[in-house]
Amino acid sequence: MSSKRKISLSEEELVLALRNREKIAVEALYDMYSASLFGVISRIITDEAIAEDVLQETFVKIWHSFSGYSAEKGRLFTWMVNIARNLAIDKVRSKDFKNQSKNHELENNVTFIDEQRNTVYKPELLGIRELVSTLKPEQKSILDLVYFKGYTHVEAAEELGVPLGTIKTRLRMGILQLRKHFNE
């Protein structure tokens, strides 16, 4: 993986290049974000082939609707991950997907993927993973439900049988925890 030449630009450079429809922007976009986006999609869709289809759809949509992104409203990745998540959730909820795959129980699914994907994690991120694993399980489950599963915090509260206020607090605490580690 690391032997391959990967293009990396700063976010400002990338946004500018994307806006000018430059070829290098497409490659940089893929090299910088495909793994992160695919990680999110894979959490929602277990079937690898379908997940890769959705990743492709995601890039096509990003490319086509790029004029809809503005830097003032937030970071590029936040915008892109929302596109990926929505496409993946739409796919999971679509009729033919339901017909061709049995839906696993939600929480089992998350751990199932964790087990399945353990070997493909980027080695350079292993350190971070250890840090993240210091997240309390209840913080992690809420974050996963909302971030990876497209649950609203109201639905997450119902799913976990926890009051709304608690959900919000855990979410915030979890993210603060993440910040603390990444800023160290």
Next chain:
Amino acid sequence: MENVKEYIESGILELYVLGDISATEKAQVEEMAAKYPEISAEIIEIERSIEFYAEEHAVEPSENLRAKVLNSLLVNLGDDNTFLKAKTHQDDDNVRSLSAARVTSFYKYSFAACLTLLLISIYGLVNLYSKLQESNTQLSALQTDKVRIANQVSLRDNELQVYRDTAFKVLKLKGTAKAPAAAMVLAWNSISKKVMVAVASVKLPQHDEKHQYQLWALVNGKPVDMGVFDQPKADTVGVKEMKAIASAQGFAVTLEPNGGSINPSMDQMVVIGTF
């Protein structure tokens, strides 16, 4: 400042970044972020940490997907940029644009030719059809004519037959004082006892609808009924056969009420003739 801190701690910014808030709330957050740099800084921090979280869960897609995705995006890019260049280039290419023009004009002209031929054909067909109709009408008129003439010929033939037959005695009836211009020719066959009136020769005064002419044979001074007949219409030819009689010295015609009378009304006699 207290407000801002409270706002940040409410957890709404986390929900904002996760995309889990209503459109109104979203607009509100964006307004706050524009107003307070602390808030927009906080949002970016949250986004960063979430981004790291995603990176921590990153999964490399298969190697060949990269080429697939890049191709599908670059095809679009080609549509957007490269194609315009290609088009300009094509304009410089004389041979191509000429042949393209030739093809178009060939089809244009052949289409026009086809259309013209079609119009001419339609005109010709319409013409031909009306001529055909005309001929048909003429033909049927001729046929009617022919039938009429054939009939006439056969009637004349019958008439001639009567005159040629020596057994027939031809008698010309002449007008009486009542109708001096009246005249009529009949023939009597003494062998077959037939009496024929030559229709074309009948020149009797016009009678009304309530009357008919009646032919009488004069046998030994007494009138014998020979049947009634109408004044023939103009252009009628042939012979009309009356009742048969074995012997007669003469014939006469009187005007009688429709159907005829038992005895002739002598004052209504129009023609008479004797052998």
